[in-house]
Amino acid sequence: MDDAAVLKRRGYIMGINLGEGSYAKVKSAYSERLKFNVAVKIIDRRKAPTDFLEKFLPREIEILAMLNHRSIVKTYEIFETSDGKVYIVMELGVQGDLLEFIKTRGALHEDDARKKFQQLSSAVKYCHDLDVVHRDLKCENLLLDKDFNIKLSDFGFSKRCLRDDNGRIMLSKTFCGSAAYAAPEVLQGIPYQPKVYDIWSLGVILYIMVCGSMPYDDSNIKKMLRIQKEHRVNFPRSKHLTGECKDLIYRMLQPDVNRRLHIDEILSHCWVQQLKPKSQTMTSTTATKDGESSRNTGQDLLRVPEAITDKKSTARLEPKEDPKLDTVLEKEEAVQVTRQSETLGFTAEVQHQSPQTEQGNASSPPPESVHS
Structure with a gap:
């Protein structure tokens, strides 16, 4: 039975x-039950x-079935046929993705x-x-x-965090994603x-949202890594970014994992808080409220997630274990990491400025070019 007949039933x-890859494709369809396109x-x-079959697909299916948040693409149905095909029915997006939006309109106003x-x-945070x-x-x-609201999609590399006997989250050894965001x-x-x-990816x-360019050029991974480890972040002077905005970006692009912000610290940062209603606080109960999806969002989206294409790479990263690590490791194999600078259509704006010391608080943000 072909796909059209299966879906019709x-x-x-x-x-x-x-869209189509070597083992996956995405079709638009009209849901007779929901009365809108999916x-x-x-x-x-x-x-x-x-x-993919033994690790990533089962994870994706499990996670998609449990997520219910207004800013995450909704999954309506998942089913499988006897001939080995898996069908995942989800929202579509009218206004395209954020990358297309920025490439067309340029950097966003703060x-x-x-x-x-x-x-x-x-x-x-909900995740x-x-x-x-x-x-x-x-x-x-x-x-x-x-309405140009964000909807997070593509959970093809997502996973549930494992914890050891002491409740600590176990480190991961699957190196996946896009090099420019890694x-x-x-x-x-x-x-x-x-x-x-x-x-870090956030x-x-x-940075891309407010600068309209990449913070780092991934055409030379070795050079990019050196710049990242020096905590150098170059902000285009032409964008006239506020100190608070630059401070938040700088703190997220922190190479020291013990000093990088946590998601609650991001949501409570003064730059993010400027828009939040006074009645809404950043507590653990916020996630529950945020997790209530709007029942009308399915009619608003008309765009397919990027998960359909094979994640091929020109830059393969091989895992290396640090013998000094005393944290329990999750045993996983390496996954290729894709380069993005060419796909993005815009590259990092390199500012040749003297590096300066890292600033210590939100009221004293980093200058145009900084490192620690």
């Missing part, structure tokens, strides 16, 4: 092809690699960036509170609804704290 009228991701188990970044951070990490946060995976510890191929990895995303 489930109450979907198949539409156009939205995206259907179709995965052929017979063509998919073993690592007020607009603040609103979108708060939505994204709220979604990440982290559930011990779920995304591990592929990037502009292509942030969809926009009809934290230095991931680029170095050493075991890393998965939640802390997500925070810093790259916010």
